[in-house]
Amino acid sequence: MSGASTPVIDPVELTQRLIRRPSVTPVDAGAMDTLERVLTDLGFTCRRMAFEGSTGAATDARIENLYARRGTASPNLCFAGHTDVVPTGEATAWSSGPFEAEVRDGLLYGRGAVDMKGGIAAWVAAVSQILAARAEDGGEPAGSLSFLITGDEEGPALHGTKRVVEALMAEGEVIDACVVGEPSSQMLLGDMIKIGRRGSLNSWITVHGKQGHVAYPARAANPAPVLVRLLAALDAHVLDEGYEAFQPSNLEITTIDIGNPATNVIPAEAKARLNIRFNPAQTGDGLIDWLNREAGRVQAETGLQITLEHMCSGEAFLTPHGPFVTAVQDAVEASTGLRPEASTTGGTSDARFIRAMCPVLELGLVGQTMHQIDERVPVAELVALTAAYRRVIETVFERA
Numbered sequence: 001m002s003g004a005s006t007p008v009i010d011p012v013e014l015t016q017r018l019i020r021r022p023s024v025t026p027v028d029a030g031a032m033d034t035l036e037r038v039l040t041d042l043g044f045t046c047r048r049m050a051f052e053g054s055t056g057a058a059t060d061a062r063i064e065n066l067y068a069r070r071g072t073a074s075p076n077l078c079f080a081g082h083t084d085v086v087p088t089g090e091a092t093a094w095s096s097g098p099f100e101a102e103v104r105d106g107l108l109y110g111r112g113a114v115d116m117k118g119g120i121a122a123w124v125a126a127v128s129q130i131l132a133a134r135a136e137d138g139g140e141p142a143g144s145l146s147f148l149i150t151g152d153e154e155g156p157a158l159h160g161t162k163r164v165v166e167a168l169m170a171e172g173e174v175i176d177a178c179v180v181g182e183p184s185s186q187m188l189l190g191d192m193i194k195i196g197r198r199g200s201l202n203s204w205i206t207v208h209g210k211q212g213h214v215a216y217p218a219r220a221a222n223p224a225p226v227l228v229r230l231l232a233a234l235d236a237h238v239l240d241e242g243y244e245a246f247q248p249s250n251l252e253i254t255t256i257d258i259g260n261p262a263t264n265v266i267p268a269e270a271k272a273r274l275n276i277r278f279n280p281a282q283t284g285d286g287l288i289d290w291l292n293r294e295a296g297r298v299q300a301e302t303g304l305q306i307t308l309e310h311m312c313s314g315e316a317f318l319t320p321h322g323p324f325v326t327a328v329q330d331a332v333e334a335s336t337g338l339r340p341e342a343s344t345t346g347g348t349s350d351a352r353f354i355r356a357m358c359p360v361l362e363l364g365l366v367g368q369t370m371h372q373i374d375e376r377v378p379v380a381e382l383v384a385l386t387a388a389y390r391r392v393i394e395t396v397f398e399r400a
Contacts, residue, residue, distance in 0.1 A: 006135045007041055009128040011382045012108060014038065014121035016101035018083065019110035025084035025155040026061040032083055032151060035120065036066060039147060042128055044068040049167060051159040063152040063159040067168065070131075071144035075176035075400045077393060078146040079123045080161065080354055082153030085112040086371050093373045106379050113377045115370035119181030120149065122365075122382055126389035142397040146175065153350050157313065161350035165357055177324045177396060178360040179389075180351045183367030184343075189384055190336035194362035195325055196245060196318035196344035197352055201276040201284050201310060203291055205230065208305040211268040221304055223270040224258060230298045230306065231256070231272055234291070239282060245318060245344050246279035279344075284312030314352030317360075318344065323399060324359045331395040332363065335388040363392070 021031035036046045049065040069076070088098040088111050096102040098111040108118070127145055134140055152160030168175070184194045207227045212220025231253055239249040253274045260267040276287055288310045295306040319325060325342060333339040340363070354360045365385055369375045 006043075006132040007128060008132050009038065009121070009125040011118070011121045011125035011386045012103070012379050014124060015108060015113065015118045015377075015382060016103075016110075018117040018121060019101035019112050020099055021083075022099045023084050023112070023151065024087050026063055026152060028064040028083070028151050031117075032064045032066050032149065035083065035124075035149060036068070038124060039068045042070065042124075042131060044070045044145075044147070049164050051163050053159045063150070065151060065160055065164050066147065066149040067164060068149075069144060069146040071140065073143050074174070075396070076144040076146055076174055077396050078148055078175045078178040078354075078358070079120075079181060080148040080178050080350060080360075081116050081120045081123075081181040082150045082160070082350065083117065083120070084151045084154050085115070085117070086154050089373055095374055098375075103379060107376045108379055108382070109374060109376045111375055113375050114183045114365050114367055115375070116181050116183060116364060118377045118382055119183065119364040119385065122385040123179075123181055123389050125386040126393060129386070129390055130393060141393075143400060145393070148175075148178070148354070150350065157350065162353045165353045169357060175354075175358045177358050178351075178354050179328070179392065180349060180354065180360060180362040181364045182349050182351075182362040183365040183370050184362040185364065185366040187366065187368075188336075188338060189366055189381055190332045190338040190340050190388060192343050193325075193328060193332070193340045194344065194346060194349070194351070195321075195342045196280075197314070197316065197346065197348055198246065198249070198277045198279055198344070199282070199284060199312065199314050199316035199352070200348050201278065201287050201312045203274050203276075203288075204309040205272045205274070205295065206307045207270045208307070209266070209268055209270070212266045214264045214266055217266065220266040222266045223304055224267065226298060226302045226304045226306070227256070227270040227272055229302070230295060231274075233294055233298070234274065239276070239278065243279035243281040245342075246316070249276060249278035249282050251276045278316055280316045280318055282316065284315055288312070314348050317352055317355040319355070319359045319361055322359070324396070325361060327395045327399050328361060328363060328392055331391040332388050334395075335391040336384065363388075
């Protein structure tokens with residue numbers, strides 16, 4: 001205990017407590033309760049925001065989310081993360097139980113150690129250190145601190161951060177800047193932050209034909225060559241040549257399904273799925289319009305009906321270089337000795353939803369073992385990330 005009543009949190013111990021809650025998405029398993037208790041002890045006003053809906057599983061699920069804030073002053077610096085984790089895979093393949101959170105030879109093992117319960121614990125620990133130091137001086141941080149934590153990041157992400165952000169914006173809540181604790185570092189802690197991500201669009205294509213005997217093609221309508229024609233046109237199209245800090249957008253055909261077990265039957269349907277990862281030169285709606293137009297063209301040329309379904313899981317975004325990005329880079333460099341590269345590589349994250357509220361970037365642990373068997377983090381790295389996070393908070397407030 002430091003100061004009058006402010007506990008100082010051990011990032012390793014809190015990471016262990018969180019790992020021991022087997023919160024495989026969409027199950028919470030008490031992880032949010034664990035975090036809420038710690039934040040309440042640190043003086044945060046905690047608000048649980050649970051939403052129910054389809055998660056892609058057989059049944060609907062109740063998704064637990066948490067928004068916690070301490071203070072009312074501006075700026076409001078938010079930390080965003082997720083307590084849900086991916087499945088463990090074969091548990092017997094782990095060198096220790098995936099939810100035992102064992103420390104061995106300086107390494108903490110467990111599902112979520114890197115992605116991203118360790119990041120959450122490090123930010124909480126950094127906040128506790130700042131609050132304890134302020135308590136000794138009789139003061140408060142020069143702004144507000146908040147947490148936006150979801151239990152629906154590793155799944156479809158339909159009822160987590162996306163809906164929390166929508167609710168907070170509707171209420172007029174202001175977040176001035178946000179750090180997402182995803183494991184952004186590549187080889188060394190602090191060598192990279194993510195200032196943008198590509199958007200992601202999934203599309204399902206069905207060509208409707210007429211089943212018949214292969215010996216009598218005039219009596220049938222084969223959807224397979226129509227699907228092939230459409231996919232070839234889509235695959236050959238150059239979406240763009242890239243965008244500032246982004247690689248060119250790319251379309252990938254992820255499956256082609258006809259499911260025809262017979263050798264002498266023309267199938268009734270042919271299906272395919274594709275994914276487009278796109279930079280800010282594109283929008284989800286624009287790409288959907290293009291796909292629909294191409295399908296309509298092929299449908300008109302062949303006479304076979306083509307139906308499409310689309311799901312855009314997030315638009316591309318870029319947080320421009322400015323005071324917030326510079327402050328984080330300066331703080332990380334001062335703490336670790338490395339100036340982080342500002343990158344847009346990788347997949348998607350919940351930053352794609354938070355960008356609607358404020359400038360957002362990702363800063364976290366080295367991600368080499370995330371989602372792997374024996375996911376693990378060096379204890380020393382958790383301590384170092386805590387120090388870097390503390391420097392980030394102090395620098396952002398100093399420059400506000």
